[in-house]
Amino acid sequence: xxxxxxxxxxxxxxxxxxxxxxxxxxxxxxxxxxxxxxxxxxxxxxxxxxxxxxxxxxxxxxxxxxxxxxxxxxxxxxxxxxxxxxxxxxxxxxxxxxxxxxxxxxxxxxxxxxxxxxxxxxxxxxxxxxxxxxxxxxxxxxxxx
Amino acid sequence: xxxxxxxxxxxxxxxxxxxxxxxxxxxxxxxxxxxxxxxxxxxxxxxxxxxxxxxxxxxxxxxxxxxxxxxxxxxxxxxxxxxxxxxxxxxxxxxxxxxxxxxxxxxxxxxxxxxxxxxxxxxxxxxxxxxxxxxxxxxxxxxxxxxxxxxxxxxxxxxxxxxxxxxxxxxxxxxxxxxxxxxxxxxxxxxxxxxxxxxxxxxxxxxxxxxxxxxxxxxxxxxxxxxxxxxxxxxxxxxxxxxxxxxxxxxxxxxxxxxxxxxxxxxxxxxxxxxxxxxxxxxxxxxxxxxxxxxxxxxxxxxxxxxxxxxxxxxxxxxxxxxxxxxxxxxxxxxxxxxxxxxxxxxxxxxxxxxxxxxxxxxxxxxxxxxxxxxxxxxxxxxxxxxxxxxxx
Numbered sequence: 210x211x212x213x214x215x216x217x218x219x220x221x222x223x224x225x226x227x228x229x230x231x232x233x234x235x236x237x238x239x240x241x242x243x244x245x246x247x248x249x250x251x252x253x254x255x256x257x258x259x260x261x262x263x264x265x266x267x268x269x270x271x272x273x274x275x276x277x278x279x280x281x282x283x284x285x286x287x288x289x290x291x292x293x294x295x296x297x298x299x300x301x302x303x304x305x306x307x308x309x310x311x312x313x314x315x316x317x318x319x320x321x322x323x324x325x326x327x328x329x330x331x332x333x334x335x336x337x338x339x340x341x342x343x344x345x346x347x348x349x350x351x352x353x354x
Numbered sequence: 355x356x357x358x359x360x361x362x363x364x365x366x367x368x369x370x371x372x373x374x375x376x377x378x379x380x381x382x383x384x385x386x387x388x389x390x391x392x393x394x395x396x397x398x399x400x401x402x403x404x405x406x407x408x409x410x411x412x413x414x415x416x417x418x419x420x421x422x423x424x425x426x427x428x429x430x431x432x433x434x435x436x437x438x439x440x441x442x443x444x445x446x447x448x449x450x451x452x453x454x455x456x457x458x459x460x461x462x463x464x465x466x467x468x469x470x471x472x473x474x475x476x477x478x479x480x481x482x483x484x485x486x487x488x489x490x491x492x493x494x495x496x497x498x499x500x501x502x503x504x505x506x507x508x509x510x511x512x513x514x515x516x517x518x519x520x521x522x523x524x525x526x527x528x529x530x531x532x533x534x535x536x537x538x539x540x541x542x543x544x545x546x547x548x549x550x551x552x553x554x555x556x557x558x559x560x561x562x563x564x565x566x567x568x569x570x571x572x573x574x575x576x577x578x579x580x581x582x583x584x585x586x587x588x589x590x591x592x593x594x595x596x597x598x599x600x601x602x603x604x605x606x607x608x609x610x611x612x613x614x615x616x617x618x619x620x621x622x623x624x625x626x627x628x629x630x631x632x633x634x635x636x637x638x639x640x641x642x643x644x645x646x647x648x649x650x651x652x653x654x655x656x657x658x659x660x661x662x663x664x665x666x667x668x669x670x671x672x673x674x675x676x677x678x679x680x681x682x683x684x685x686x687x688x689x690x691x692x693x694x695x696x697x698x699x700x701x702x703x704x705x706x707x708x709x710x711x712x713x714x715x716x717x718x719x720x721x722x723x724x725x726x727x728x729x730x731x732x733x734x735x736x737x738x739x740x741x742x743x744x745x746x747x
Contacts, residue, residue: 214498219484221492229492255490255610281512281617286558289501290481298558301499303508303612313613317497328515348496 212337213317213350214299217292220342229256231270236347239336240272243309254312275334277304277351280313282326298322304332304351319352359632360450362747363457365586365593368399368579369705374542374696378473380573388417388469389425391575395465399579400590406579408433408464410452412444413699417469433461437601437737441502442646442692442700442730443621447737449704450599452580462582468701469575477571478502490610503568503649506732507560510651513618514562517665521562523672524650525553527686528566528693530677531647535690538716542570543694567650569692576701578708594708594725594741598633600625601737608734620655620731625738630661633740635724637661640740642685642710642719644703645728647692652731657684660728660738679717688717700729707741 223230235242244253246260247267259266281303288294300318305311318326319335332351339346372382372390380387396403404427409419419434433455437444445468452464472478481500482491491500499505513519532548535541548566556565586593603621607614616623630636637660645653654668662684663671671683679685689695689706696702707725709715723745728738 214496218498219482219487219492219495221496222486222488223492224488229489233492254613255493257610261606261609281508281515283504283507283511284558284561285498285504286560287503289479289504290498291483293498299498301497301504301508313611313617315494315497315499315611328512346496 210337212339213319215292215296218290220339221346222344228258232256233346235272236336236349237345241275241334241349242270243273243312244268245271252310252312254314273306273309275349276308277306277314277332277334279303279326279328279330279332280305281328282318284322300326302326302332302351314349316349316351319350360453360457360599361597361632361634362595363583364453364580365583365595366578366708366741367581367586367589367591367593368395368401369577369708370394370396370398371540371576371698371702371705372574374540374698375573376542377477377571377573380471380473384469384471384474385417387471387573387575388422388467391469391577392422392426392465392467395577395579398591401463401579404429406463406465407431408435408452408455408461410435410437410448410464410466411468412437412448413440413442413468415468416475417467433464439733439735441648441733443733443736444601445646445700445704445729445737446599446727446739447601447729447735449578449580449596449739450601450737453596453599456580456582464580465577466580466701467575467577468699470699471573472571473573479571493611503563504560506649506652507563508612509618509732510649510655511562513651513655513665516618517668519654519665519668523654523668524562524567525550526672526674526677527647527650527653528553529674531687531691531693532566533674533678534688534717535694538689538695541690541695542572543690562651563649566693569648569697572697574696574698576698576705578701578704592712592743594711595744595747597635597740597742597746598629598631599737599739600628600632601735603734603736618655620652620659621734621736622656622659622728622731622738625736626660629738629740635740639724640684640726641722641724642679642688643726643728644687644691644707646700646703646730647687648730648732656728656731680719685719688715688719703727711741711743
């Protein structure tokens with residue numbers, strides 16, 4: 210598939226401390242990895258070093274199903290990056306994952322950029338590889354079910 | 355133990371600013387702008403600028419207090435304070451920090467200042483152009499979610515959906531700012547009136563923000579002088595007494611990747627009750643309000659979370675006639691605010707709140723005793739404050 214947005218946007222890489230590396234590694238395999246506390250089972254997103262519920266440092270990375278609901282959205286018109294100049298509108302969605310205590314993830318909503326976007330609509334994750342990038346990475350996009 | 359409070363113990367004794375410019379058009383360096391605003395505030399207060407013994411700012415202001423103190427010949431430096439957090443959320447908190455220092459004897463005369471020359475440094479409204487990106491931004495920028503406008507639009511979109519708020523409510527906020535700016539010669543948008551049709555036909559920046567829902571980007575500086583209430587009484591202007599101030603944000607407001615539990619929020623839900631508690635006033639007591647417009651939707655949620663109306667009443671309350679000075683139910687952003695006076699990171703709103711108490715505004719509300727400022731919403735931490743006349747003490 211061709212990427213939803215033009216090439217040239219900043220490529221995601223893990224921090225020097227490696228906190229989010231398991232997530233980005235997972236996207237390369239087509240897996241959606243999120244954190245869960247081994248002690249109190251709280252779901253944690255985005256990546257963190259400690260469980261905000263029980264303060265355990267013993268956090269697990271768990272694969273979750275790429276099924277969610279649109280929690281909020283926006284249609285972006287004004288480009289704030291050179292790569293998006295003259296591209297036209299695009300949709301950013303905030304998706305909650307009912308399978309993981311409604312943690313939320315950010316992505317683009319695939320398809321017509323002028324489509325209606327109902328809050329609450331069901332979506333599924335689509336992995337968007339950028340194999341030619343250096344280093345290669347994969348984004349997680351969303352599509353109406 | 356008696357109630358711990360700053361109420362009535364300090365006052366704003368002086369205000370000052372530079373001319374306000376479109377971004378990139380300031381003829382002076384950012385540091386010189388800061389010095390100019392501080393000198394103007396000291397002159398307004400009728401004090402020797404060398405007697406300023408403390409400096410407070412926010413949003414990582416680049417003008418370092420020790421350098422300012424050296425440049426101004428400050429006799430002694432006793433307080434140098436930076437409120438953590440980006441955006442304009444720290445505007446009222448910086449005054450609160452200055453007030454806390456003055457009230458507890460750590461300093462006698464603290465200037466709160468903010469200087470911005472976006473032409474000389476990075477602009478706020480542009481995305482990162484580095485080839486790679488890490489951390490929480492890596493979860494956002496590759497999806498084209500990069501600027502403040504894009505970061506906060508989804509909060510407001512959800513709020514509007516949950517409560518049936520129409521675009522016209524946001525439009526009313528914008529029209530009020532532009533209307534008031536037409537009376538204010540300092541305003542960058544003075545002579546550039548806005549009507550409903552122009553708003554409706556303006557381009558989308560990011561839905562639900564149209565062009566006129568977004569703040570400007572400006573160059574300039576503003577400053578105000580915080581002193582003990584009993585000393586401020588002997589100075590040329592009627593003191594603006596600090597009745598209350600509060601800062602912070604809701605439970606896990608900064609949870610990464612837009613995971614704040616209370617998402618569709620201005621971040622003031624937990625802050626506003628502390629403000630009213632210290633100030634000992636109710637929303638209905640507020641005579642005039644300055645509420646930071648990074649984006650109009652932030653004002654909408656700020657007003658709701660400060661108790662001016664229920665979310666379901668947004669469409670009824672947010673109509674232009676309610677927000678216009680002098681006669682509106684809640685005169686809002688009476689200098690033109692961030693949309694139309696100047697985006698001085700909201701410190702210009704605090705100067706306007708003082709002017710309203712003094713009776714000096716270019717769009718003066720009759721008999722102001724309680725004058726309130728809400729600093730930059732939707733970021734964390736946020737802050738707000740209430741000033742009062744002598745009659746409120």
